[in-house]
Amino acid sequence: MTVPIRAAEFLASHSLTSEAVVGRRLGSASGACSIMKIRVQDLEIRKLEFEHQFQPGEIDLGSEVRQVGLLATDGRAELIREHHGGRETIDDIRLVGKFAGQIEVSCARCLEPVVIPVSRSFDLLYRPSESAERTDEVAINEADTEIGYYSGGGMELEDSLREQILLAVPIKALCRYDCKGLCPVCGVNRNEQLCDCKQSVPDPRWATLGDLKSKLQ
Ligand SMILES: [Zn+2]
Numbered sequence: 694m695t696v697p698i699r700a701a702e703f704l705a706s707h708s709l710t711s712e713a714v715v716g717r718r719l720g721s722a723s724g725a726c727s728i729m730k731i732r733v734q735d736l737e738i739r740k741l742e743f744e745h746q747f748q749p750g751e752i753d754l755g756s757e758v759r760q761v762g763l764l765a766t767d768g769r770a771e772l773i774r775e776h777h778g779g780r781e782t783i784d785d786i787r788l789v790g791k792f793a794g795q796i797e798v799s800c801a802r803c804l805e806p807v808v809i810p811v812s813r814s815f816d817l818l819y820r821p822s823e824s825a826e827r828t829d830e831v832a833i834n835e836a837d838t839e840i841g842y843y844s845g846g847g848m849e850l851e852d853s854l855r856e857q858i859l860l861a862v863p864i865k866a867l868c869r870y871d872c873k874g875l876c877p878v879c880g881v882n883r884n885e886q887l888c889d890c891k892q893s894v895p896d897p898r899w900a901t902l903g904d905l906k907s908k909l910q
């Protein structure tokens with residue numbers, strides 16, 4: 694029976710006084726400070742329950758996606774020990790949780806900012822990267838669990854969240870369903886103003902060809 698640990702307690706027990714923790718924070722892949730490190734050695738003792746609100750910028754979402762307001766997440770991380778005959782075991786980290794927040798992207802037609810709500814629940818399994826080359830030997834017990842890899846004895850919660858948030862972003866966001874977009878000639882936002890640019894008016898004689906073309910696309 695494992696005793697869950699609250700995130701606040703977890704963070705408090707990993708205060709900056711430990712040199713090892715400071716080193717890892719500075720060495721984080723994204724360059725940002727580590728907010729929640731999930732370590733196998735901690736999970737061996739008990740599972741980790743987390744509940745956190747990320748400020749915009751704490752999770753690096755790249756240049757095209759911006760977080761608006763707080764992004765709330767909660768869930769748990771636990772150790773799944775796979776036995777492979779004899780003494781061989783593989784320590785997997787299972788991360789189960791959800792997040793909800795708002796992000797801002799550019800409208801695919803007029804490039805104006807669009808704020809969209811994003812939320813998702815996830816159930817992810819991370820294997821040590823050293824086991825990657827023997828993956829074919831490893832049976833996946835839970836079919837609906839996605840597989841990732843961790844290295845260095847653990848992983849950052851932010852890294853998983855980044856992936857999950859970006860997966861939740863629609864490929865093409867529109868500021869409104871009938872966005873008129875930018876004028877291809879002068880570049881004005883046609884939702885806001887009209888321009889006198891000559892738009893190519895389709896010749897009715899070519900209409901059939903146009904239909905055919907759209908069918909082929
Ligand atoms: Zn638009």
Ligand SMILES: [Zn+2]
Pocket residue numbers: 876877878879880881888889890
């Ligand atoms: Zn124009």
